[in-house]
Amino acid sequence: MENSFIERAKSSCALGGAIATISSLPRSIPIVHASGGCAQTLSATYNLGSGYKGPGYCSGTMTPTSNITENNIVFGGEDRLEEQIESTLRVMDGDLYFVITGCQTEIIGDNSAEVASRFRDRPTPVIYASTPGFLGDGFRGYEAVLSSLARDFITPSTAKDKKTVNLLGLMPGQDVFYRGNLQNLVFLLNKLGIKANTFFGDGETVEKIKTYGQASYNLVFSPIHGQLASKAFEEALDIPSLTVDLPIGDTGTEAFLRQIAKTLRVPKAKLDEVIAEERAYYYSYFQRFLEIYGDLDYQRYAVVSSDINYAYPLIRFASEDLGWIPHLVVVNEEPEDEADSALYAKKFEELTASVRPKLVFEANTGQLLRHIKESWPYNHNDKYYNQLSPLFIIASSLDGSAAQKLGANFLPVSYPVTNRAVLTKGYTGYRGGLTLAEDIFSALVINR
Amino acid sequence: MADNQNLLEGLVYNYTSATEPPTRDVRIEPTNAYLGSCRSLKCAMGQGCAKFNSRYFSQGVGCQLILALGIVRTFQNVVTIIHGPLGCASNNIGLAGFNKTSRALKGKPANDVIWIHTNLDESDVINGGAVKLRDAVLYAEKEYRPDVIVVGNSCVPGIIGDDIDAILEELEGQVSAKLVPVHCEGFRSRFVASGYDAAYHGLLKKLVDPPSRIESVLTGSSDEEERLARIRRENSRTVNLLNVGSTSYGDEVELSRILSSLGLKVNVLPLYGNIDEIARMGEAALNISICATHDDYLIGHLKERFGTQYVIDTLPIGIKNTNQWLRVIGEALGLVEETERLIDLETRQLLAALEPFKATLAGKTLWVGGGETRIFTTAEFFQSLGMKVLGLKPHNFDRFAVPMLDDIADPETSVAVAAGQPAEELVYLKRLKPDLYVGHGGANGWVVRLGIPTIPLYGQSQNYMGYSGAFELARKAARALLNTNLSKKIAANVTLPFKQQWYDSNPQDNIKETPGEEPTVRSSVQ
Numbered sequence: 001m002e003n004s005f006i007e008r009a010k011s012s013c014a015l016g017g018a019i020a021t022i023s024s025l026p027r028s029i030p031i032v033h034a035s036g037g038c039a040q041t042l043s044a045t046y047n048l049g050s051g052y053k054g055p056g057y058c059s060g061t062m063t064p065t066s067n068i069t070e071n072n073i074v075f076g077g078e079d080r081l082e083e084q085i086e087s088t089l090r091v092m093d094g095d096l097y098f099v100i101t102g103c104q105t106e107i108i109g110d111n112s113a114e115v116a117s118r119f120r121d122r123p124t125p126v127i128y129a130s131t132p133g134f135l136g137d138g139f140r141g142y143e144a145v146l147s148s149l150a151r152d153f154i155t156p157s158t159a160k161d162k163k164t165v166n167l168l169g170l171m172p173g174q175d176v177f178y179r180g181n182l183q184n185l186v187f188l189l190n191k192l193g194i195k196a197n198t199f200f201g202d203g204e205t206v207e208k209i210k211t212y213g214q215a216s217y218n219l220v221f222s223p224i225h226g227q228l229a230s231k232a233f234e235e236a237l238d239i240p241s242l243t244v245d246l247p248i249g250d251t252g253t254e255a256f257l258r259q260i261a262k263t264l265r266v267p268k269a270k271l272d273e274v275i276a277e278e279r280a281y282y283y284s285y286f287q288r289f290l291e292i293y294g295d296l297d298y299q300r301y302a303v304v305s306s307d308i309n310y311a312y313p314l315i316r317f318a319s320e321d322l323g324w325i326p327h328l329v330v331v332n333e334e335p336e337d338e339a340d341s342a343l344y345a346k347k348f349e350e351l352t353a354s355v356r357p358k359l360v361f362e363a364n365t366g367q368l369l370r371h372i373k374e375s376w377p378y379n380h381n382d383k384y385y386n387q388l389s390p391l392f393i394i395a396s397s398l399d400g401s402a403a404q405k406l407g408a409n410f411l412p413v414s415y416p417v418t419n420r421a422v423l424t425k426g427y428t429g430y431r432g433g434l435t436l437a438e439d440i441f442s443a444l445v446i447n448r
Numbered sequence: 449m450a451d452n453q454n455l456l457e458g459l460v461y462n463y464t465s466a467t468e469p470p471t472r473d474v475r476i477e478p479t480n481a482y483l484g485s486c487r488s489l490k491c492a493m494g495q496g497c498a499k500f501n502s503r504y505f506s507q508g509v510g511c512q513l514i515l516a517l518g519i520v521r522t523f524q525n526v527v528t529i530i531h532g533p534l535g536c537a538s539n540n541i542g543l544a545g546f547n548k549t550s551r552a553l554k555g556k557p558a559n560d561v562i563w564i565h566t567n568l569d570e571s572d573v574i575n576g577g578a579v580k581l582r583d584a585v586l587y588a589e590k591e592y593r594p595d596v597i598v599v600g601n602s603c604v605p606g607i608i609g610d611d612i613d614a615i616l617e618e619l620e621g622q623v624s625a626k627l628v629p630v631h632c633e634g635f636r637s638r639f640v641a642s643g644y645d646a647a648y649h650g651l652l653k654k655l656v657d658p659p660s661r662i663e664s665v666l667t668g669s670s671d672e673e674e675r676l677a678r679i680r681r682e683n684s685r686t687v688n689l690l691n692v693g694s695t696s697y698g699d700e701v702e703l704s705r706i707l708s709s710l711g712l713k714v715n716v717l718p719l720y721g722n723i724d725e726i727a728r729m730g731e732a733a734l735n736i737s738i739c740a741t742h743d744d745y746l747i748g749h750l751k752e753r754f755g756t757q758y759v760i761d762t763l764p765i766g767i768k769n770t771n772q773w774l775r776v777i778g779e780a781l782g783l784v785e786e787t788e789r790l791i792d793l794e795t796r797q798l799l800a801a802l803e804p805f806k807a808t809l810a811g812k813t814l815w816v817g818g819g820e821t822r823i824f825t826t827a828e829f830f831q832s833l834g835m836k837v838l839g840l841k842p843h844n845f846d847r848f849a850v851p852m853l854d855d856i857a858d859p860e861t862s863v864a865v866a867a868g869q870p871a872e873e874l875v876y877l878k879r880l881k882p883d884l885y886v887g888h889g890g891a892n893g894w895v896v897r898l899g900i901p902t903i904p905l906y907g908q909s910q911n912y913m914g915y916s917g918a919f920e921l922a923r924k925a926a927r928a929l930l931n932t933n934l935s936k937k938i939a940a941n942v943t944l945p946f947k948q949q950w951y952d953s954n955p956q957d958n959i960k961e962t963p964g965e966e967p968t969v970r971s972s973v974q
């Protein structure tokens with residue numbers, strides 16, 4: 001598929017994604033070989049746009065960078081990079097140093113991999129990933145960083161721990177709720193007796209990450225993102241992968257647990273027990289909204305506009321858990337491979353409401369309004385007009401004005417989220433489903 | 449106006465025929481790497497050697513594209529196109545809500561900020577991105593019917609040699625929007641302020657009309673003569689107040705209030721302005737700058753091309769600098785006496801109002817970091833309230849701020865010229881332990897981690913400039929010192945990513961004082 005221009009892309013570039021990823025690893029320092037503004041600008045994309053997650057241990061203005069200028073473009077920037085790595089090791093206190101590259105130094109042909117390899121024998125690891133912006137969006141940087149970890153840092157191991165998995169596909173920053181989502185997933189998996197390596201979550205260390213070659217599976221929470229990384233984990237560390245949907249709420253989480261239990265050989269009795277326990281917990285809380293739901297008719301037509309990781313899980317939650325009308329899903333990116341798009345479309349057949357949502361792949365933010373309008377008969381000033389209302393849009397904060405124009409209720413969940421501040425919140429699992437229900441119903445009662 | 453023109457002495461602005469102006473590296477010759485004192489910096493600027501400095505260890509210095517787009521993105525009914533990969537200006541995502549809110553705060557239509565990336569990929573690096581740029585322009589025209597489409601050129605097309613001017617010229621007949629190329633490739637300049645010039649160069653070439661010269665119109669009708677006389681009188685009292693990205697609505701209201709009380713009609717421009725207002729910029733009796741670092745290219749050009757008079761002096765923060773700023777304006781317009789009466793009244797009222805805050809602030813110590821003119825005027829104000837300035841960290845330093853060095857009482861006060869570079873600044877702060885830090889966006893969070901309370905150097909919904917701004921600034925600082933628990937708690941529990949050996953080192957050793965990074969090559973890369 002040919003790349004086109006994008007209006008208000010909900011992402012950054014590969015370098016931006018790499019910085020967001022590295023700065024979310026424990027005590028890790030990115031060293032950016034690029035012009036002076038890349039590190040700061042790209043960091044700000046996620047540090048502000050992702051519920052104000054901030055720069056982490058080291059990004060934003062703190063990012064070490066070679067700041068190459070016109071002279072380096074002409075004469076090469078390798079010496080400058082070497083100087084910057086050397087001085088960064090002297091100044092910055094990290095457990096892992098990650099050399100990453102921008103467009104300028106890749107176009108002029110600096111051999112940054114070779115420069116980074118000169119630091120191979122230092123007490124603290126210095127590794128490298130090629131991440132020029134023109135590779136693609138932020139996810140491409142996530143893929144590159146995780147792939148380098150698999151190939152150049154994590155120790156391969158033939159002794160696999162049958163009950164340990166690596167979690168991939170949830171990109172820090174691009175998933176606004178990644179910390180909470182990972183926390184909820186660890187909680188769920190632990191209940192099944194499975195240990196989950198998150199790379200970015202609570203209690204992680206670089207030392208621990210080095211041992212993640214012992215995991216027996218990679219769980220990839222995205223049909224397209226994290227797939228390059230999981231391939232690197234398969235090739236370099238001999239760890240097979242299983243692609244799953246982001247589990248949100250009762251329906252999604254049960255499907256997820258049953259899917260992985262089969263692969264990870266969790267005994268059926270144990271699985272049923274965990275599901276029953278969590279489900280009882282879920283509904284003991286969820287039922288508290290039934291009065292306001294029923295008395296105020298809080299059933300809604302649901303429109304989801306989000307990245308591919310969230311799109312199906314969100315509409316499934318609306319349709320299967322909330323009992324809403326799944327009307328339209330606008331995925332803000334298009335898989336490179338058409339087969340992936342077709343496979344993604346097939347998921348929607350599992351929804352059990354009497355209507356199926358329309359699915360659109362559309363990267364241009366400004367087109368959401370058009371897609372919603374085109375999804376419904378136009379009002380020709382009829383005396384009786386069956387309106388697309390009441391309507392709830394789950395999207396990103398860039399879509400707020402579309403919701404406003406349509407008089408729809410609105411909750412931003414998918415990146416970017418700039419009108420909410422996020423710390424520990426996550427939407428995965430049964431408990432995350434309750435959190436999402438809280439946020440959705442809060443949006444409904446906000447004016448009361 | 450003799451005094452204030454010194455700031456621009458020797459500078460020329462006849463670059464209209466060029467696709468881009470020279471970068472600040474060659475045009476202004478600033479430095480962004482100098483650690484010393486007010487006294488030593490003044491000496492170094494005099495000798496002209498600081499401009500060659502660079503660093504061994506470096507953090508991000510910023511990108512001129514961000515500052516260029518920061519100007520044009522605010523115009524009304526504009527679409528900005530970033531000709532580059534998805535990352536360049538992707539921080540728009542974090543700022544779109546900010547700009548929309550600013551539009552609302554300033555009473556302008558609160559429309560979404562619209563931008564488009566041409567999304568250059570690996571194959572475009574080889575084949576060029578002309579087609580995508582054309583498609584993006586046509587999409588912008590069709591979807592938004594903008595008055596202006598601004599194309600910001602990024603590093604990739606800058607290096608591979610896409611000719612955006614030619615592409616836009618071809619499209620001029622096909623779209624009704626005005627097409628403005630802005631050459632702001634990040635790698636071309638070490639100084640983000642080059643982005644101001646890049647944006648204004650595009651604006652001056654494509655959006656500003658020659659002023660209509662009504663005095664040359666001859667008519668026989670006395671009604672018409674009277675109408676023209678009225679316009680002439682109006683124009684002779686109309687001034688442009690040139691805003692910047694960090695002027696809040698409160699600042700604009702306050703500065704307009706002050707100027708209106710001298711009988712002037714004030715247009716606040718060009719940020720958040722519409723295309724008609726911008727087109728007529730050359731007609732005003734006077735262009736009034738509040739930040740020389742921001743405006744010299746714009747006003748210098750308008751003077752050179754259209755003869756529009758200007759004042760460019762200090763930034764109106766604090767009493768001394770607001771008064772100085774006003775005096776220069778009063779002198780330029782022949783309103784010296786009126787200005788003095790106004791200054792006398794405003795100063796008297798303000799000093800009385802500030803009295804309660806002095807008790808909290810006097811004797812406390814201070815560090816200010818950010819844009820050069822803003823930090824020196826802010827520091828001078830707090831100094832006037834009895835605070836001691838321990839140091840300043842300008843992003844860059846050049847001729848526009850040299851006169852301000854003398855405003856700091858102790859010439860041995862530290863100055864760390866550094867764009868970004870929190871590593872160096874935090875070593876200073878750890879040693880000097882100021883009671884209060886006043887900082888630029890992106891800096892305050894690190895300083896809190898060190899245990900020092902902060903207030904922001906500027907703010908979207910807060911007033912900093914003029915007399916009321918001084919009051920607000922004092923009020924804000926005094927409030928911050930009423931409770932410093934947050935910074936204490938954070939410092940006790942959160943670490944900064946530095947090695948002890950860095951804290952123990954002399955940051956000056958990080959500066960290379962030999963020529964190394966100076967711009968010897970220009971525009972030959974293509």
